[in-house]
Amino acid sequence: MVEPRLATVLNVNDDDANRYLVNRILEMAGYHVIEAATGMAALLLAEQHRPDVIVLDVKLPDISGYEVCARLRANPDTASIAVMHTSATFVTSDKKARGLDAGADAYLTQPFESSELIATVRSLLRLRHAEQAARRRADELAEMDRRKDEFLAMLAHELRNPLAAIMTSIGILERKPTDDTKEARMRGIIHRQTNHLARLVDDLLDVSRITRGKVELxxxxxxxxxxxxxxxxxxxxxxxxxxxxxxxxxxxxxxxxxxxxxxxxxxxxxxxxxxxxxxxxxxxxxxxxxxxxxxxxxxxxxxxxxxxxxxxxxxxxxxxxxxxxxxxxxxxxxxxxxxxxxxxxxxxxxxxxxxxxxxxxxxxxxxxxxxxLLHANEVALAPPVNTVSRSGRRILLVEDNPDARQAMRELLELWGHDVEVAPDGLQGVELAVRKPPELALVDIGLPGLDGYRVARELRTRIGHDIRLVAITGYGGPEGHDRALAAGFDLHIVKPVKPDELDRLLSNL
Missing domain, CATH: 3.30.565.10 (Histidine kinase-like ATPase, C-terminal domain)
Incomplete structure (x- = not known):
């Protein structure tokens, strides 16, 4: 069985007799003691040994105990060490306050009873152990929160891919009128419930970002x-x-x-x-x-x-x-x-x-x-974007989900576009270089070459004669900013409603 580690106490005092007495009291109580006679030596030992408690005399030959304590607190490596000030002179309340303001956790006036010294050290150790436990718990919670965010982002991506395929497919069906009232009713149910699922996914991610203050307008x-x-x-x-x-x-x-x-x-x-x-x-x-x-x-x-x-x-x-x-x-x-x-x-x-x-x-x-509301005399609204005909565009669709890829291709072709598809980033780049499209719709989570690298490759090899749109299951401002930095013109999150895609193509 591993023996528990002895708590280490650094005893700082320039008076040899006082330092020896405190050393003996602490050692007899079972503590491992190291000692220093000056403030600078105390700072060096504190950084080297990281003691659990420092018994620090206020009056030292080089720098005061107040200054030593302030420097300990300013150093991240020693900031969490418990510090107890001691003084052999009459201590007024303002001096105690000064010591506590400098970062001390306790203050004893010499001469003090050995029992009082040991009780104070034990109290400081309990405080330090509680702080360490709280810090470990905070670190664990932060790690759990990070993993939760990663899980939610991956969950959203996995849910949005099938949602995108369903929403695109129902968009195609709704463009073909039916006289069957039951079929029309079923289409409406699928459409409403798909939108409902998409909203639930968005809400789930948004509440995670909002509680962490990471939503930007x-x-x-x-x-x-x-x-x-x-x-x-x-x-x-x-x-x-x-x-x-x-x-x-x-x-x-x-x-x-x-x-x-x-x-x-x-x-x-x-x-x-x-x-x-x-x-x-x-x-x-x-x-x-x-x-x-x-x-x-x-x-x-x-x-x-x-x-x-x-x-x-x-x-x-x-x-x-x-x-x-x-x-x-x-x-x-x-x-x-x-x-x-x-x-x-x-x-x-x-x-x-x-x-x-x-x-x-x-x-x-x-x-x-x-x-x-804005004042009536403030800058007017920007004029609406003039739309152009969306018919007959050459479009490259890079999407690894086969159902989403097939549904999107059929919808685009239904609108009269010339569509080529690629199941991964490498094939997408090859197709674009061989026959440059007017517009590329690129998924981000692609095998082989992800969407960001696809965008950078196309900007390098084709330039800005192609419009690039990231269509991804990963939402959030981080993904939006990263997509624009990679060279995309727009970043939209799955599932894309057919009407929204129609407006996007018109405005581009």
């Missing part, structure tokens, strides 16, 4: 009305499928603010989707108003429903992670309980506020979002 000037109209187009089929009415009221003039359009869509999609999820019958209303005057104006968006409401005991924590109004065992409403946490964080990142109001269970609820 890609802000620009935008009209909030345009964002909300886009959200309504997404939500209306969901409300219609549930037999719910959807009332929309917006002001005539623009509501110009600085924000991230994608993130704001996420906010209001979550709120309206929640309203539909928790409303069995009745209606949902989206009411938008402009309040205040220029300089202090704000957009006020109210999402109200006639649903199950929010109990008064749940209301104060409705925005907390994993909080849900429906806490029954049946969990008929579904969801992860993270949507409203994302809403609150994203609204706050936009300088706004969100509030939940409900009279109680069974009486509906209302969520109110307030966002600051």
């Amino acid at each position: 890609r802000s620009g000037r935008l009209d909030l009305r345009a964002v909300l109209l886009q959200v309504v187009q997404v939500i209306r089929p969901i409300t219609e499928a549930r037999g719910l009415g959807l009332e929309v009221s917006m002001p005539e003039g623009p509501l110009v603010l600085t924000g991230d359009a994608t993130r704001l869509e996420q906010v209001f999609t979550n709120l309206l989707d929640n309203a539909a999820k928790y409303t069995d019958s009745g209606h949902i209303s989206l009411r938008v108003e402009r309040e205040g005057v220029d300089g202090t104006a704000q957009a006020v968006v109210r999402v109200r429903d006639t649903g199950i409401g929010i109990p008064q005991d749940v209301l104060p924590r409705i925005f907390d992670l994993f909080a849900q109004a429906d806490t029954s065992l049946e969990r008929t409403r579904g969801g992860l309980g993270i949507g409203l946490t994302l809403v609150r964080q994203l609204v706050h990142l936009h300088g706004g506020q969100v509030q939940a109001v409900s009279p109680g269970s069974g009486r509906g609820s209302e969520f109110v979002v307030r966002l600051p």
Whole structure:
């Protein structure tokens, strides 16, 4: 059996008699003792031996004990060593305070009883051991958090590949009208549930990034009305499928603010989707108003429903992670309980506020979002991008997932494009060099040569006569920035909705 290591104490005192006495007391108590007579010698020994405790006299011949303690704390290698100041002179409260401010953990005045010295050393050792355990636990938690983030990123990538194939395939089917009402209904179910799965994957990753403060907004000037109209187009089929009415009221003039359009869509999609999820019958209303005057104006968006409401005991924590109004065992409403946490964080990142109001269970609820608007005289919105015909482009698709590759190829060919495909990065580069396309859609997680290296190769060998778009299952600002640095023009995350792909091709 391995014997436990003796705790090491560094005893620093220029008085030989005092130093010898303290050494004997500590050795008799079972501690391993090393000694120093000057401050500089103490600093050197502390860095070499890393003692558990330093018994440090305040008055030394070269530098004071206060200075020694300050230097110990400033050095990362010695900062965690417990330090006990001692003094053979009358010690006033201000001197004790000075020692503690310099970083000392305890202060004893000589002469002191041996029992008092040993008890103080034991106390400091307990404190040091507790700090070491807490530090180890913090390191373990940080490592677990890192592994969790890696797992979530890989999980998202693996889920987004099949989602991309499903979403593209249903996009192809929906472009072929059918007279079979049952088939049309099944298409609608597949479309809605695929979108729902994609939102769950995005929410899961976003809440991980937000809790670590790693979400960055890609802000620009935008009209909030345009964002909300886009959200309504997404939500209306969901409300219609549930037999719910959807009332929309917006002001005539623009509501110009600085924000991230994608993130704001996420906010209001979550709120309206929640309203539909928790409303069995009745209606949902989206009411938008402009309040205040220029300089202090704000957009006020109210999402109200006639649903199950929010109990008064749940209301104060409705925005907390994993909080849900429906806490029954049946969990008929579904969801992860993270949507409203994302809403609150994203609204706050936009300088706004969100509030939940409900009279109680069974009486509906209302969520109110307030966002600051720009002054009317500030820079106008950028003009819309002029779209060009997307027909007849030469497109290279580099995708290793066979189902996603086949579905995307058929959709692009259905739109009239000339499409070549490659299952890996090496073949993708060879095809592009042999017959340069106008546009390359490149997956990032490719075998052999990943998407970043494909982009760098194509920029080196073909130049900027080709547009490069990264289509990847890895989301987040890190992936976006790395893609642009590698030479991509755009970075989009799977699954790509057919309508979004259509707009992308038109704008390119």
